[in-house]
Structures are given as C-alpha cells and as structure tokens.
Amino acid sequence: MNALELQVKQLILFYENISIENLSDLRNFYSTQATFKDPFNEVLGIQKIIQLFEHMFQSLDTPSFKVKEVVTQGEQTFLSWEFYYALKQWPKKGQMVIHGASHIVWASDDLGHWRVKLHRDYWDAAEEVYEKIPMIGLLIRWLKKKIGAAL
16 A cells, blocks of 8 residues: 555545544644635635634534545545534434535645645535525425426
8 A cells, every 4th residue: 555545544534533622633634735625615724624624513513424435546536425414503403414525636745745735525515405404495496396307
C-alpha cells in the first residue's frame, strides 16, 4: 500500500469516527489552504473547515458518516457515503440520511505527506433536505411531479 492509499484509508476512518473531540485531527488530512464546498457552504483554509464541522455538531444530533464506495485514481479520490443525523430543532423527525459523494483532490507537501487540497461534496439538497421541511417539501414534490416524465 502506498502513502496516498494509506492516507485515503485513514481519512475514511476519521470521517466514520468523527466527533467534536477529534475535529482538530482534520489538520492531519487537509492542507492549510484547502477548499471545502458542499451545497450550502464554500470555505477556504483548514481553520474554516474545522469551524464548519463545529457548526455541524452544534446544529445536529448524532451526525455520522458511513463510506460506501471508494475509488482513487492518481491524485483524486471519489467517495460515496451516507450521512446520518437528527435535527435539534425538529427532534420528532428522528434520524435522517443524506446520500452523497465527495470528490477529493490530494497534493503532496514538502515532506511527502499527502493532504487534501480540494474537497467537494455532491448531494441533492432538494431531495435530501428541502423535501423534508413541511411546506417547502410539499412544493418541491409538486414541482418534481409537474416537471418529471410521466412514465
């Protein structure tokens, strides 16, 4: 196993065991000027990435990731995953799940350590979040029905 493959495995292990207590460990995986982007956020720099995850733990109950598939080619890794969470504002909703994928671009630093320089998450905010909000969800489901093919 080469150094990049080992770093990919360790990053997956980190995400599958992420907690408010180990967020500073993100520094072991991300470059100081890494970019992180998802449907709601775009931040530059490791400190902002850590703050983004701190916000996740402040806003959600029991957030956790389960990586389903991994493909690494060259200096790029693609992950498919499930993100489990509960909303603190709506505890009656119970645990929910977002199905998504990440595109990760790696770079080797001066010491030969692999660090993430770009992390981009892809998931459908309309299906995975907005549809679960009572009034907005009703509108989105109606729009999908109107726009979708009648097969």
